[in-house]
Amino acid sequence: MTVLILQPELHNKIWGGTNLKQFNYSLTSDHVGEAWVIAAHNNGVSTVINGQYKGKTLTEIWNEQPALFGGHDENQEFPLLVKILDAHENLSIQVHPNDKQSSENFGKTESWYILDATPDAKLYYGHYATDQADLKNLVAEKAWGKLLRTIPVQKGDFFYVPAGTFHALGAGVLALEIQQSSDTTYRFYDFDRVDLTTNKLRPLQIEEAIAVTKVPHVDPILNQRTRIQGSTILTRLLTSPKFTIDKLSVRGLSNFNQHHSYELFNVIAGEVTLTDNETTYYLKKGDNFIMLKDTGNYTLDGHGDIMVSFVTPDSYSNQELAYLDN
Numbered sequence: 001m002t003v004l005i006l007q008p009e010l011h012n013k014i015w016g017g018t019n020l021k022q023f024n025y026s027l028t029s030d031h032v033g034e035a036w037v038i039a040a041h042n043n044g045v046s047t048v049i050n051g052q053y054k055g056k057t058l059t060e061i062w063n064e065q066p067a068l069f070g071g072h073d074e075n076q077e078f079p080l081l082v083k084i085l086d087a088h089e090n091l092s093i094q095v096h097p098n099d100k101q102s103s104e105n106f107g108k109t110e111s112w113y114i115l116d117a118t119p120d121a122k123l124y125y126g127h128y129a130t131d132q133a134d135l136k137n138l139v140a141e142k143a144w145g146k147l148l149r150t151i152p153v154q155k156g157d158f159f160y161v162p163a164g165t166f167h168a169l170g171a172g173v174l175a176l177e178i179q180q181s182s183d184t185t186y187r188f189y190d191f192d193r194v195d196l197t198t199n200k201l202r203p204l205q206i207e208e209a210i211a212v213t214k215v216p217h218v219d220p221i222l223n224q225r226t227r228i229q230g231s232t233i234l235t236r237l238l239t240s241p242k243f244t245i246d247k248l249s250v251r252g253l254s255n256f257n258q259h260h261s262y263e264l265f266n267v268i269a270g271e272v273t274l275t276d277n278e279t280t281y282y283l284k285k286g287d288n289f290i291m292l293k294d295t296g297n298y299t300l301d302g303h304g305d306i307m308v309s310f311v312t313p314d315s316y317s318n319q320e321l322a323y324l325d326n
Helices: 019-023 058-064 132-140 206-212
Strands: 003-007 009-017 032-038 080-087 093-095 110-117 122-127 148-152 158-161 167-169 173-180 186-189 225-229 232-239 243-250 254-258 263-275 280-284 288-291 296-311
Touching (some): 003 058, 019 080, 032 288, 080 263, 110 232, 110 243, 158 232, 173 263, 186 206
Antiparallel strands (some): 032 080, 110 158, 122 148, 232 243, 243 296, 263 288
16 A cells, blocks of 8 residues: 545634635535644544545544555654634734744644735734844734734745744735744734634743744745646645645646655646556545655646645755744
């Protein structure tokens, strides 16, 4: 078996909506904010829906069959987490710790590919504080207009969000989030929203947030590049120390070779077929799967867009990673 097709786990959020319906997910409320589409975390795990491992969780397979993923240490956790986020309203202004600062096994470096956005949509990304003292003062004064940096966004935009970056999705944004497998978030500000389940303001973690925020903010430089493979346009969106991300725009038959320990695939548009040495899989928008180590050669055909991510190999040059300090 070379492909694990996964069933997402849905999470209700105060800021969520109903836009995840377009990915053929069955929503149980009108406030679904996140679909954890490839996940093996204590707070959410996806389940295999095909083949001999049908019904097992990704966590179970990772722990019981490490050879499928190229092998790993006994206590190592699955390192990546992929979500689709529906920001019907603004998310809280937040920041995440890095590996050394986190109480989990991983920090939380993440990325966003904008799947859709309303005409006036924006992100909160970075800040205008000049040093740590300035950051503390602006937060204490709740001078959000002076502190928060906003960026207009549209479908197809991509953002890298290293740990320590001030950030939030704004209302009207639908995004694919590829990140380290961590769920640690420190909130600076939550637009004074009341949690209807508690009738209280949601808690903030200002002291912890200030401690892990990088000051001053510096935008990362993304060394993106594009090449043609068969009838597919392949764009390398990111090579970071934690993960690498490609976008595959499939426009006909194309041949590939899986040469990493495993790769994560998210079909974000259209319909494609994937044929390996065992099976042909018919895949559509909203489908998510992991291609395992022994896949070897495979073909993609059809008309669709796929995001592919994998743990960045140690063999990637230090020069290529030097521009992303995390």
